[in-house]
Amino acid sequence: MECCESAVSSLSWALVLVGLFYLLRQTRIHTPYGRYRDPRSRCCPARLAWFLQEAPALLLPLMLLLLPGEQGGRAGGRTGGTLLICTFMLHYFHRSCIYALRTRGQPVPLDIVLFAAVFCALNGFLQAHSLLHCTVYPQDVLTQARMAVGWLLFLFGMTVNIHSDNILRKLRRPGETAYRIPHGGLFEFVSGANFLGEILEWIGFAVAAGSFPAFAFAFFTVCSIGPRACQHHRDYLKRFEDYPRCRRAIVPFLL
Numbered sequence: 240m241e242c243c244e245s246a247v248s249s250l251s252w253a254l255v256l257v258g259l260f261y262l263l264r265q266t267r268i269h270t271p272y273g274r275y276r277d278p279r280s281r282c283c284p285a286r287l288a289w290f291l292q293e294a295p296a297l298l299l300p301l302m303l304l305l306l307p308g309e310q311g312g313r314a315g316g317r318t319g320g321t322l323l324i325c326t327f328m329l330h331y332f333h334r335s336c337i338y339a340l341r342t343r344g345q346p347v348p349l350d351i352v353l354f355a356a357v358f359c360a361l362n363g364f365l366q367a368h369s370l371l372h373c374t375v376y377p378q379d380v381l382t383q384a385r386m387a388v389g390w391l392l393f394l395f396g397m398t399v400n401i402h403s404d405n406i407l408r409k410l411r412r413p414g415e416t417a418y419r420i421p422h423g424g425l426f427e428f429v430s431g432a433n434f435l436g437e438i439l440e441w442i443g444f445a446v447a448a449g450s451f452p453a454f455a456f457a458f459f460t461v462c463s464i465g466p467r468a469c470q471h472h473r474d475y476l477k478r479f480e481d482y483p484r485c486r487r488a489i490v491p492f493l494l
Contacts, residue, residue, distance in 0.1 A: 242373035247452060250365045254455040258462035265466035272351045274418065274474065282346035289339035292355035297331040299360055300324050300367035319376030323448050324367050326393055330440060338404060343411045362456060369452040389447025396439030399425055403433035420479055428491035430475050431468025435489055438464065465489055
């Protein structure tokens with residue numbers, strides 16, 4: 240498949256612009272899912288919703304990766320691109336096949352599920368097409384410091400994200416919807432430890448990939464879930480009189 244540079248550029252800039260819009264929007268209103276869900280909205284069960292909305296970002300890259308004759312004889316580009324897209328898919332395999340089965344979250348509004356599924360499909364195509372068809376990496380890409388630093392940051396962020404999700408999951412028994420104060424891990428420092436972990440994941444991915452689409456996605460992630468961590472922090476402070484005042488929202492000791 241030939242690189243479609245116009246589509247890659249357009250989708251990447253769309254990520255940046257939508258990220259900015261989403262950032263500004265969340266300074267005024269909450270995105271209506273989770274604890275901010277409108278009880279009158281039509282919803283999808285949490286486990287099914289997470290699978291449906293996250294699976295496109297796993298399946299589309301997998302499809303592109305398995306197409307025959309990818310990248311011809313560009314061995315360096317093939318190795319680097321394959322490693323990076325498998326790294327991308329690792330996150331979405333966990334989200335759609337493991338997290339989705341274990342979550343005890345609230346039902347998700349259908350419009351949120353639809354928007355998320357479309358976003359994951361477009362972003363999955365963008366990242367996979369960019370890495371497999373548009374970006375050529377040198378033969379020694381796997382030994383470069385940038386790749387190692389980015390990949391390790393991704394793994395650290397994913398570990399934080401999964402560990403934090405497990406802490407939140409254990410706060411509820413099956414069928415419960417009550418909120419409690421999370422403790423342990425990076426929750427001792429920030430209210431949005433799970434969000435911080437995911438942000439670190441995609442910053443690490445962008446550093447390793449060194450491509451505009453990857454940095455655009457990292458920027459979108461910061462703009463979309465960074466404000467949500469701040470909203471959760473304010474909600475915790477209002478909800479619990481004994482909430483630790485030393486915690487920050489998303490950046491330890493700072494924000």
